[in-house]
Amino acid sequence: MxxxxxxxxxxxxxxxxxxxxxxxxxxxxxxxxxxxxxxxxxxxxxxxxxxxxxxxxxxxxxxxxxxxxxxxxxxxxxxxxxxxxxxxxxxxxxxxxxxxxxxxxxxxxxxxxxxxxxxxxxxxxxxxxxxxxxxxxxxxxxxxxxxxxxxxxxxxxxxxxxxxxxxxxxxxxxxxxxxxxxxxxxxxxxxxxxxxxxxxxxxxxxxxxxxxxxxxxxxxxxxxxxxxxxxxxxxxxxxxxxxxxxxxxxxxxxxxxxxxxxxxxxxxxxxxxxxxxxxxxxxxxxxxxxxxxxxxxxxxxxxxxxxxxxxxxxxxxxxxxxxFVHWEDLNLNYRTVAHIDQDLCIRCGLCHIACEDTAHQAIAARRANGRRQYEVIAAECVGCNLCAHACPVEDCISMVPVPTGRPRLTWKQHPNNPERREAAE
Amino acid sequence: MDGDGLSAHRIPRDVIAANFADCAPALSHDEAQVAAARCYFCHDAPCIEACPTGIDIPLFIRGIATGNLKGAAQTILDANIFGGSCARVCPTEILCQRACVRTAQEEKPVAIGALQRHATDWLFAQKLQPYSRAPATSRRIAVVGAGPAGLACAHALARLGHSVTVFEAREKPGGLNEYGIAAYKLVDDFAQSEIAFILGLGGIAVEYGRSLGQNLALSALRQNFDAVFLGLGLAGANRLGLPGEDLPGVANAIDFIAALRQATDKSTLPIARQVVVVGGGNTAIDAATQARKLGAEEVSIVYRRGPEAMSATLEEQERAQVNGVTIRHWATPVALEAVAGQLAAVVFEHTRPDSAGRAVGNGERFVLPAQMLLKAIGQHFLPEPLATEGPRLEGGRIAVNKDGETSLPGVFAGGDCIAGPDLTVQAVENGKIAARAIHRHLGF
CATH class of the missing domain: 3.20.20.70 (Aldolase class I)
Incomplete structure (x- = not known):
């Protein structure tokens, strides 16, 4: 103990x-x-x-x-x-x-x-x-x-x-x-x-x-x-x-x-x-x-x-x-995409409407044989997590890491950052 | 008093009164808050789709949760002017609450029916009249039948400014809400107070004791009104077709139920010690359960098929069972036995499904002693009062298009007299749809 x-x-x-x-x-x-x-x-x-x-x-x-x-x-x-x-x-x-x-x-x-x-x-x-x-x-x-x-x-x-x-x-x-x-x-x-x-x-x-x-x-x-x-x-x-x-x-x-x-x-x-x-x-x-x-x-x-x-x-x-790091130390090349477990889904549509109205239009609302079906459009998903938070079912929506093949990149090193500090410099 | 036959006062009056108390008492404020908090406010909510009148259920529940009870009640009544009685009599377990995502998640739906009652009760208690009429149009519409279909149609038309006359054969309005629902589901004369609210809009005159084929003719209505809505019920009760069917002690379940609803003192109603109800629908449940509540000692429902084929919902079957009713499946009545000119027993034959799935007798018999037999094997539409001038029928009921219009121009129909589920909520939707169509038919 x-x-x-x-x-x-x-x-x-x-x-x-x-x-x-x-x-x-x-x-x-x-x-x-x-x-x-x-x-x-x-x-x-x-x-x-x-x-x-x-x-x-x-x-x-x-x-x-x-x-x-x-x-x-x-x-x-x-x-x-x-x-x-x-x-x-x-x-x-x-x-x-x-x-x-x-x-x-x-x-x-x-x-x-x-x-x-x-x-x-x-x-x-x-x-x-x-x-x-x-x-x-x-x-x-x-x-x-x-x-x-x-x-x-x-x-x-x-x-x-x-x-x-x-x-x-x-x-x-x-x-x-x-x-x-x-x-x-x-x-x-x-x-x-x-x-x-x-x-x-x-x-x-x-x-x-x-x-x-x-x-x-x-x-x-x-x-x-x-x-x-x-x-x-x-x-x-x-x-x-x-x-x-x-x-x-x-x-x-x-x-x-x-x-x-x-x-x-x-x-x-x-x-x-x-x-x-x-x-x-x-x-x-x-x-x-x-x-x-x-x-x-x-x-x-x-x-x-x-x-x-x-x-x-x-x-x-x-x-x-x-x-617990500063924002500029986070890896900007890390990607996740929402995944909906269709067997656990109770068809409440909250993931869809949250994404549709307030985020990235990355969850489609479909009907399959009259049954509601909510599907992630991976290309539109920015991995923001909103749907997973809105979903009332534990573990129904998970954020799945997607390999990008790109190395860790922080804002400090990012080309869009006007004040970036190149490691080589 | 006849100990073996029918007798009133089998159990004390106060016990009977308690037996017929509200079977699903109103939610308290706290209960309503807890129940409302369980609603997820779904997008494209399945419950809305499952409601024949399409009430925006998540929206009205949100109104309850936020303390906007007037908004909640009006959301309900906008879609279903009989939202108060539907909250009490709807088989929610096979409609909105079955579709509730909480049913999928945890087999415990949001208590939609009880919440609907909470909101509508509040509005009625405030004596609020949220509706008003559009400027008068001078158009007159006849509605035949003051049941849920007819009054829903009349209310919608009156709101649009039309002048409506309702012709009702009985001495009271309400149709099955007044005469056909178990007493413990609509207590405190709720059906009448709800109709008083509906008629409180104005623009709707009701003439009682006006019966098609007797002192009312469809042809005259078509002549004297701009449009006609037929909200007729099913006047014919199906018969067993057995010798002795008119013996004292044999009755239609719907008549038994109606008498119970109309009795101010239910202890005065005669009931037998042993009662048999034949049928598998909610009428059979209502009759059998109320027979027990009146003091019958042994009550059986006998149905010719298995439990899954009963049109009574599982919840209703359980209600009968917890009230001490025995439900016997796979048997059909084949003979009635009398003693001294009074029903004494019903002889049944066991049935089983044949290769086509029909229930057929297997030759084995059993006898249930019964001094009362209540027949609940369905009703049918009686077209005769419409005479030869009546609209085209289909499958024994009035044929209508999607707007509720019959084969006769300007004549619309809805409720039990047309095809579809025999539910109050469905009748309301029929009346609502027809009212919109009548409005268009009148050139608006």
């Missing part, structure tokens, strides 16, 4: 599945339930300075897609609304009771060195394994000069990290906001400041919808709305891209990454790990279905690793990073 134990920025956990700093980790009761369910770690919901903030009703918006609930999720909740002392004593109790689990404390205080020093000292006394600097929260706190307001300014990131590293012996993880043009800027700044790791992504600024009766953005608070932070399955592709971008960056190289964003299954986790993440953090999936989802995450990841021949997480961590 595969060994899922991880050591991340010096913090050990029995498995890479941590709960992200969020409502599920707001208090001892929840975190104990999570640890009982098997979670490898938890990042305690963000602590701030007293007096505590105040929250609204409601706090969440969600996007359903074609019958699937919470395909995307948004919140306008702020950091913990409980007194600092209460949180600290509970953190201490939980860590004492669960010494084998990772317990990291998320922090957000005003951008002043004294504030950070004060709270770091208090957290250190709890015995927590590390801290996560919340530079990501895009709503409510950012307007007060905290959260993403810091994360969007690389110089601030570097400065605050430096203060924190000087003030504590605990590992410092920096949680990054995706609400920025280039994720490498704050990631590199965190590294320059001495961060032990980064975690990403925090939520994406969002309005989940508009209540057309109230004419108000959702979620609605007494007839009005504000932007929230978007998360859940819908943001996973954005998160994967940002994680991978940091993983392949030479300046950030070897900076541990805790992957966050739409992770709901072992497969999601494996994908983040393959792109360089050392642990993963989960929130929305647990808020949707409860903590026991971790059973299948642990089990599923271990079973997949056994099948794939990986004994430890490190055996496959980052394995897909080398294949």
């Amino acid at each position: 595969a060994d899922l134990a991880t050591t991340f920025a010096g913090i050990r956990s029995p498995n890479p599945f941590w709960l992200a700093s969020a409502p599920p980790t707001d208090k001892e009761y929840n975190v104990v339930r999570a640890f009982r369910a098997g979670w490898g770690g938890a990042v305690w919901k963000t602590l701030g300075e007293d007096p505590p903030i105040v929250n609204t009703a409601s706090r969440y918006g969600a996007v359903s897609f074609n019958g699937a609930r919470i395909a995307g999720f948004s919140n306008i909740e702020l950091i913990t609304d409980r007194p600092l002392a209460v949180n600290l004593s509970e953190i201490k109790a939980v860590k004492r009771a669960w010494p084998d689990r990772a317990l990291v404390v998320s922090l957000m205080v005003p951008c002043a060195e004294e504030s950070w020093k004060r709270i770091l000292g208090a957290v250190e006394d709890t015995g927590a394994d590390g801290v996560e600097l919340n530079f990501g929260c895009p709503h409510g706190m950012s307007e007060r000069g905290m959260g993403s307001a810091v994360g969007q300014v690389p110089d601030y990131v570097e400065m605050v990290v430096r203060w924190c590293k000087q003030a504590t012996r605990m590992p410092v993880i920096v949680k990054l906001t995706p609400n920025i043009t280039d994720i490498l800027a704050p990631a590199r700044a965190a590294r320059r400041g001495g961060a032990d790791a980064v975690s990403l992504i925090n939520t994406v600024q969002s309005i989940t919808g508009v209540d057309l009766d109230l004419m108000a953005p959702m979620p609605v608070v007494d007839g009005q709305g504000t932007h929230g932070g978007y998360c859940g399955p819908a943001v996973k592709p954005i998160a994967l891209c940002m994680v991978a971008g940091i993983a392949r960056d030479s300046e950030c190289a070897s900076l541990p990454i805790s992957g966050i964003g739409g992770i709901a299954t072992w497969r999601d986790a494996a994908e983040f790990i393959a792109l360089g993440a050392g642990t993963v953090q989960v929130c929305t999936a647990a808020m949707h279905r409860g903590f026991r989802i971790v059973t299948d995450m642990i089990d599923g990841l271990a079973n997949w690793m056994d099948r794939a021949g990986y004994r430890r997480i490190e055996d496959f961590r980052g394995r897909a990073v080398r294949n």
Whole structure:
């Protein structure tokens, strides 16, 4: 059986599945339930300075897609609304009771060195394994000069990290906001400041919808709305891209990454790990279905690793990073053509209409003895994949590589590229 | 009360009422959303082609999925003004839902019929009238028969601005929707409320108790109207041709079904302890299933061929079976036995296919005790009311061209009186096609 134990920025956990700093980790009761369910770690919901903030009703918006609930999720909740002392004593109790689990404390205080020093000292006394600097929260706190307001300014990131590293012996993880043009800027700044790791992504600024009766953005608070932070399955592709971008960056190289964003299954986790993440953090999936989802995450990841021949997480961590290249490095001489398995085809015609209306007119609609028949016109097919995605039948349409007899050719070498660099030159 | 003969109140009234509740209750909002989400919105969707009225099924299901119920309902009703009753009575398992690509994929079609009901029910509940009439044309059309064919034709013509008079022999409109469908498929007097919606358009007058050959003549209609549409049913019930066929206890299944539909308190209807139904179509199923629901203890359907030859769909056969009906194949009735002038048993002979595939008796007999025999061996068209002036017949029914026009100029026909599947949805399509042809015939 595969060994899922991880050591991340010096913090050990029995498995890479941590709960992200969020409502599920707001208090001892929840975190104990999570640890009982098997979670490898938890990042305690963000602590701030007293007096505590105040929250609204409601706090969440969600996007359903074609019958699937919470395909995307948004919140306008702020950091913990409980007194600092209460949180600290509970953190201490939980860590004492669960010494084998990772317990990291998320922090957000005003951008002043004294504030950070004060709270770091208090957290250190709890015995927590590390801290996560919340530079990501895009709503409510950012307007007060905290959260993403810091994360969007690389110089601030570097400065605050430096203060924190000087003030504590605990590992410092920096949680990054995706609400920025280039994720490498704050990631590199965190590294320059001495961060032990980064975690990403925090939520994406969002309005989940508009209540057309109230004419108000959702979620609605007494007839009005504000932007929230978007998360859940819908943001996973954005998160994967940002994680991978940091993983392949030479300046950030070897900076541990805790992957966050739409992770709901072992497969999601494996994908983040393959792109360089050392642990993963989960929130929305647990808020949707409860903590026991971790059973299948642990089990599923271990079973997949056994099948794939990986004994430890490190055996496959980052394995897909080398294949995450820039567009100009892709082989332009590689060709595929769609192939429709006529025995599996259910005659829905979606491949045809997608190609006909919106792509390359490469799938013909025919009738053979009155029966619908959809056939690929190989000469017109550019191998774009659209039909395979539109097809509702697993494996009915496959993209078959076609030998071209031509050598690998990238844009860098392509004759159409005005700036091409000839290998010979 | 006669314990062995026919008797009402065999089981408590409330049990009977529950037995006749809606056999396929309406979908809830959530159920409809789940069902609608399963539709792939196919291109050139096979379900549309499988619907005799060509409803744009993917489009109306998308309307349900997006919360555009009015658009969904109108998509249905534009193609089939009887979309509400067709949603309930159509054998979708052999039409749209059999063609659904989900059937090919996983043998579980999108619940098209139930979704169609969801959308149309919504529109009816809102009491919306989405249709209006074109400016009056001063043309008058006579429609004979207020069944689905006749009223579909009348509605389409009235929308075009024509003035329509419908002549109906019975005291209520609806035809087989009112008299010929099992009660548990069209509950809450749905047939009548649907017709009230159809007539709510205006421009359609209905005269009841007007029967061709009695107080109505085709020649007079041709004289007094610009065009005539014959939406006639099959008035003749086939007979077994056995001695004793008129014994008390022997009845036509269609009459039994009609009486059930018209009874406000079904517990007052007499039923036997042991009932035999002869036939293999949906009429046999409807009669047998309802006999059980009324309190008959033993009900058998006897059919002269095998299950695959029954015109009742497999789903309908199963409905009868789960309601406790025994379906016996490969047997035909050969004699009726009476006790004290009342049916007591039916004698059957086993059959088998001969070399030409016909079912023939093999000489072996068995007896089923029965105090009630319901004959469901088909109906036929009775041309006599049309008299000698009637249109040409073909195969015992009125011959029509692709526009529904008969051999008589200006006389059109549709529904069960012409060749084709005897389905409500087919009758609606006949009426719709004929209305367009009549419009052209009138010079528009």
